[in-house]
Amino acid sequence: MVERAEVWAAVLGRPAWPSHWAEGIRHIQQPVLEALGMVWSAWDTAWVDGRAVAQEWAAVHGHLLAPTARGT
Numbered sequence: 001m002v003e004r005a006e007v008w009a010a011v012l013g014r015p016a017w018p019s020h021w022a023e024g025i026r027h028i029q030q031p032v033l034e035a036l037g038m039v040w041s042a043w044d045t046a047w048v049d050g051r052a053v054a055q056e057w058a059a060v061h062g063h064l065l066a067p068t069a070r071g072t
Contacts (some may be wrong), residue, residue: 039045058064 044055
């Protein structure tokens, strides 16, 4: 069975651990893992990435409305 962390790691293209695992990591190890791109919360990372895409769309198009069939 594939773990959720493995699925998110594949989607995000970087390691992802369940956030409760981070509680057991020593304070010295955590900054090192974060420097390597460790994702502690895949949901939070997906939200931030999605928000950045929405902001880029709004900057280009002036709104966040979904495109219609006519391409407007």
